[in-house]
Amino acid sequence: MKIQTVEIEGFGPYKERQRIDWPANGVLAIHGENGRGKTTLFNAIRYAFTGYVKNRRHQNIDLAKMVNRHNVEEGRYGFEVKLTLEDDGNTYAITRSLQPMSESVRPESEMDYDEQLFVERNSDQIPSDQAQDAVSSLLPESISRFFFFDGELLAEYERLVDPEEKEGHRIKKEIESILGLPVLEELRGHMKLLSEKAAKQYTRLAAADSKTQQVADGLRDAQETVGRLEESIAKREGKLADVEAGIVDVEERVRKFGARGEQVGQKRAKEGHLKQAREQRERTVQRCHEILRDAWRCKLHGHASRRIMELKAEVGEGAKIGQAQRLAQELLTDGDLIGKECPVCSMQFNSATIGNVKHLAEEDVGDVTKKLAEIDTWEKMVVTQPGLAQQVIGDVHDQRLQVALLEEELKELEANLADFSEDSYDEANRNLRSMYSERETLQKAIIEERRVLKQEQDSMEMFMRALKKMTGAGAHQLVAAEAEMNHYKSLSAMIQSLIDAYRERLKENVQQAASEFFAEISNEEDFAALKINDNYGMEILHKDGTIVDMRSAGFEQVVAVSLIAALHKNAPFQGPVVMDTFLGRLDKMHSSRLLEHLPQITAQAALLVHSNEVLPEELHEHVGPALKSELEITRQRHGECAIVKRGAEP
Amino acid sequence: MTEEPLKTIGLTDDAKQVLATLMAEGVFKEETDVAKLAIAHAVGVGMRPEAATNVGTKWAVGNFDATGLLQDLARTHMPDVEPTRALRDLVNAGLSDLKRRYWQDGSWDLSAVVSARS
Numbered sequence: 221m222k223i224q225t226v227e228i229e230g231f232g233p234y235k236e237r238q239r240i241d242w243p244a245n246g247v248l249a250i251h252g253e254n255g256r257g258k259t260t261l262f263n264a265i266r267y268a269f270t271g272y273v274k275n276r277r278h279q280n281i282d283l284a285k286m287v288n289r290h291n292v293e294e295g296r297y298g299f300e301v302k303l304t305l306e307d308d309g310n311t312y313a314i315t316r317s318l319q320p321m322s323e324s325v326r327p328e329s330e331m332d333y334d335e336q337l338f339v340e341r342n343s344d345q346i347p348s349d350q351a352q353d354a355v356s357s358l359l360p361e362s363i364s365r366f367f368f369f370d371g372e373l374l375a376e377y378e379r380l381v382d383p384e385e386k387e388g389h390r391i392k393k394e395i396e397s398i399l400g401l402p403v404l405e406e407l408r409g410h411m412k413l414l415s416e417k418a419a420k421q422y423t424r425l426a427a428a429d430s431k432t433q434q435v436a437d438g439l440r441d442a443q444e445t446v447g448r449l450e451e452s453i454a455k456r457e458g459k460l461a462d463v464e465a466g467i468v469d470v471e472e473r474v475r476k477f478g479a480r481g482e483q484v485g486q487k488r489a490k491e492g493h494l495k496q497a498r499e500q501r502e503r504t505v506q507r508c509h510e511i512l513r514d515a516w517r518c519k520l521h522g523h524a525s526r527r528i529m530e531l532k533a534e535v536g537e538g539a540k541i542g543q544a545q546r547l548a549q550e551l552l553t554d555g556d557l558i559g560k561e562c563p564v565c566s567m568q569f570n571s572a573t574i575g576n577v578k579h580l581a582e583e584d585v586g587d588v589t590k591k592l593a594e595i596d597t598w599e600k601m602v603v604t605q606p607g608l609a610q611q612v613i614g615d616v617h618d619q620r621l622q623v624a625l626l627e628e629e630l631k632e633l634e635a636n637l638a639d640f641s642e643d644s645y646d647e648a649n650r651n652l653r654s655m656y657s658e659r660e661t662l663q664k665a666i667i668e669e670r671r672v673l674k675q676e677q678d679s680m681e682m683f684m685r686a687l688k689k690m691t692g693a694g695a696h697q698l699v700a701a702e703a704e705m706n707h708y709k710s711l712s713a714m715i716q717s718l719i720d721a722y723r724e725r726l727k728e729n730v731q732q733a734a735s736e737f738f739a740e741i742s743n744e745e746d747f748a749a750l751k752i753n754d755n756y757g758m759e760i761l762h763k764d765g766t767i768v769d770m771r772s773a774g775f776e777q778v779v780a781v782s783l784i785a786a787l788h789k790n791a792p793f794q795g796p797v798v799m800d801t802f803l804g805r806l807d808k809m810h811s812s813r814l815l816e817h818l819p820q821i822t823a824q825a826a827l828l829v830h831s832n833e834v835l836p837e838e839l840h841e842h843v844g845p846a847l848k849s850e851l852e853i854t855r856q857r858h859g860e861c862a863i864v865k866r867g868a869e870p
Numbered sequence: 871m872t873e874e875p876l877k878t879i880g881l882t883d884d885a886k887q888v889l890a891t892l893m894a895e896g897v898f899k900e901e902t903d904v905a906k907l908a909i910a911h912a913v914g915v916g917m918r919p920e921a922a923t924n925v926g927t928k929w930a931v932g933n934f935d936a937t938g939l940l941q942d943l944a945r946t947h948m949p950d951v952e953p954t955r956a957l958r959d960l961v962n963a964g965l966s967d968l969k970r971r972y973w974q975d976g977s978w979d980l981s982a983v984v985s986a987r988s
Contacts, residue, residue: 509899512984516906520943521986523914597942606986613980616897 221307221358221795222824223265230299231267232260233861235288240863242796243848247818248826249839250863252853257861258828259370260286261853262800266368268301268316269359271335271352283318283330289859297327307358313340314355359795363398366787370800374780375773392755399726400792401719408715415708419443422701432690432698439683442676449673453666460662463655470652477648480640487633494626501619508612514603521606524598531595535588542588548581549589726790727752733786734758734779737820741778741813750782758783773805781814785821796824803833815842836866876954879905879934880925881962888965888973895978902934907984908964909940909957913947919963921955931957 222244229237234257242248252258263273263286273281287299300317315338320327327333339351346354365373396402423443426436474481535542547564551557557569557577567573687698731752738750738760750758751767758779760768768775781802788794803811811834818825829839840847850866881889885908892904905928912919931954935941944956951959972979 505896508897512898512907513900513903515898515903515984516910518984518986519907519910520914523910594946597946600939601943609984610981610986613897613984617980 221305221793223796224304224306224311225302226265226268227302228261228264228300230288230291230296231264231301232286232288233257233859234260234264234863235290235856235860236862238863240851241849242824242826245823246825246846246848247843248824249836249843249847249850249866250826250828250853251830251836251850251866252828252861253830256853256855258830258853259800261863262368262370262798262828264301265303265798266364268303268314269355270361270364271316271337283335284327284333287318287327298333305358310341311343312354312358313343314338314358360397362394363793365394366398366784366791366797367795368798368800369784369802371777371802371804374777374784374802395756395787396723398787398791398793399730401723401726404715404719404722408712408719411708411712411715415705415712416447418701418705418708422698422705425697425701426687429698432687435683435686435690439680439687442679442683445676446673446680449669449676453669453673456662456666456669460659460666463659463662467652467655467659470648470655473648474645474652477645480637481645483633483636484640484642484645487630487637490626490630490633494623494630497619497623497626501616501623504612504615504619508616511608511612515609517601517603518606518609520601521603524601528595528598528602531591531598535591535595538588542592545580545583545589546592548577551577552581727756729790730756730783730786731758733789734782737785737817738778738782740817741782741810742775743809743813750779756783774807774810777802777805778810778814781821785817788822794823796826797822798826798828800828801830801833803829812838812842815839816844818843819846875952876958877931878927879929879931879954879958879961880922880927881905881965882922882925885922885925885962885965886928888969891973892968892978892983895980897980902929905929905934905961905965906940908968909943909960910964911968911983912960912964913943915967917960917963917967918948919959922959922962925958925962 223242224244225242226240227237228234240248240250250258250261267273267286273283273286275281287297291297297320298318300315302313302315304311304313306312315336317336318333319336321332321334325332337348337351337355339346339354341354359367420443423436423440426432427440429436477484551563554560557574558571560569561567562569562573569577688702731750734752735749739747746763748761748763748765751761752758760775760779762768784797788797803814806814815834815838818827827839834842836850839850851863852866853861853863855861889901889904889908892898893901898904898907931941935957940957941953944951944953944960948956948960968983972982
């Protein structure tokens with residue numbers, strides 16, 4: 221397939237109709253500085269084939285956003301992209317456009333527009349219900365990634381190196397699509413159907429004979445069960461593939477939430493920490509309230525302790541007599557002492573000893589008693605943990621600070637997420653969890669059904685062996701039917717071997733071609749080869765036999781382009797390649813070598829470049845005579861650009 | 871001590887304000903906890919204040935010092951003044967001194983306020 225012309229009108233900055241005449245062979249370079257509309261042009265061409273427009277992160281963009289803003293201001297809505305191309309001797313014109321659904325309603329989103337697709341083959345209009353199929357047959361969406369790519373898309377190939385990478389399986393399928401494997405897969409499916417049909421015929425014949433009828437009935441039952449199980453497994457596997465594809469999409473969506481998604485997680489964790497910190501702070505404040513009831517004692521503790529020491533020193537030896545006097549005074553306040561026991565000597569008081577007590581109570585011992593009373597008072601003030609109040613105040617302070625810090629951090633996260641839809645993020649994660657669960661259920665069911673299927677297949681074999689030993693009236697018919705059945709079986713097995721061998725050969729060819737391309741571009745002395753894995757992931761093999769672990773971003777890109785070059789070389793399908801700003805990760809040496817080898821990838825290539833990637837003179841030097849045409853995207857005014865011949869007046 | 875015993879302890883407007891700012895810190899549960907702390911502070915730093923004037927009524931002494939421990943403290947520290955009056959004077963002087971020492975740039979050094987070291 222070769223593109224002949226591209227026409228765009230009203231799409232992005234291309235307000236007025238723009239036309240690009242595509243050289244039949246070689247390289248078309250389209251220069252444009254950042255923001256001019258290179259990616260929009262890239263998207264417009266891809267849109268004509270696929271009907272979608274993607275942003276740099278490969279998310280679909282609402283098509284209404286692609287309508288030229290000046291047109292919208294003038295009340296003109298919609299856009300049109302028209303491609304003419306040649307394929308296998310036929311000429312096609314593909315026109316895909318977006319038109320407002322109603323003249324009376326101002327369109328706001330894609331929902332307010334109708335998309336129309338017109339396809340002509342050799343000037344004959346293809347019916348509208350077949351138009352998309354016709355476009356898909358020219359460039360199936362599943363392989364469009366190998367014809368339209370930018371730096372970001374190339375980066376996806378890095379994932380193929382990881383055999384556990386789910387996305388890898390999807391890309392692998394797409395790679396095998398471009399290499400033509402599905403045709404063989406389809407053939408194998410067809411053979412299997414024929415083999416099953418023959419097996420049923422065999423069983424029918426056996427059932428018609430009274431001698432073999434009973435065994436044939438058993439065989440038929442087993443065949444039916446096998447058929448049902450195979451159908452059910454195929455259905456579940458189809459469903460599983462859908463779920464896995466869905467998981468890849470949703471994982472991608474979740475991944476694309478990127479730092480924002482991580483911030484949601486951080487915010488939730490922070491909210492949890494804050495809640496805990498607030499609860500802890502409240503508990504500490506309550507504890508503080510209780511402890512500070514005795515704060516006055518803590519405050520007084522030092523003073524009280526000093527006073528007790530001072531007073532005790534002042535009282536000195538007089539303390540004993542003072543204490544005795546205080547005891548005597550206390551005894552006397554208890555009333556008549558006659559007959560009572562002395563708390564010191566345990567003797568019973570009599571009038572003489574009571575006289576002694578009274579004397580002692582009234583004796584002048586200076587201010588000793590008063591000081592002892594004061595010591596009593598101060599001793600009631602002291603506490604066992606005088607630092608406790610200060611400590612709990614410190615705890616409250618620390619926890620308040622902790623809460624304030626968390627509040628501040630949370631506020632910052634909330635501000636960062638102000639324009640972020642957490643609902644979408646939550647929904648994506650919910651979907652993902654539900655899909656994981658569905659995948660697990662399906663996988664378990666498939667394993668179980670395979671187990672039963674194996675049993676039933678063994679039963680079938682057993683019935684077949686039994687039938688072989690029996691001879692009935694229709695023995696010769698049975699032999700013929702068995703031969704037919706075995707014929708298809710062996711054909712089916714042969715095709716499977718063919719597929720396996722073809723796949724292996726393709727991989728070897730792809731590995732070989734990619735290695736050669738990589739060697740030419742990279743010019744690494746120590747490079748031995750690129751080694752392909754089951755997913756078509758490419759690892760760089762060093763001369764000493766080791767795998768290069770840490771590959772630079774630039775090297776990743778060279779590996780990815782090498783894979784694409786190898787796929788194009790081995791694919792039955794040939795088409796134009798459109799590359800958008802994909803030299804950015806490469807240094808001068810690698811980008812110049814890549815440009816030199818660009819014509820090897822495909823017969824028709826378009827490069828969308830800006831001057832920081834490659835200067836026009838460098839492009840001339842490196843692409844050489846293969847550079848057939850150069851265009852430039854020029855700015856007419858803000859929001860409006862035009863595509864002109866490079867060097868021509870706009 | 872010939873004075874008639876006081877039944878209540880009151881605060882000056884300034885002392886009320888100091889009390890309010892300390893309460894606003896949220897670490898004390900009751901105003902009496904702060905008032906007792908102020909008394910302890912005043913005693914600890916050896917204040918023997920003059921009689922406070924222009925005080926209203928804030929707390930009944932029976933509730934303020936149900937165990938009589940603070941009145942004992944007052945008797946010990948200011949034996950010549952009727953204990954409730956002594957407590958009144960100590961709380962007002964204590965609050966004022968706490969502010970003078972530990973209130974700076976609109977905030978309290980709470981750790982110092984409750985510190986056992988006077």
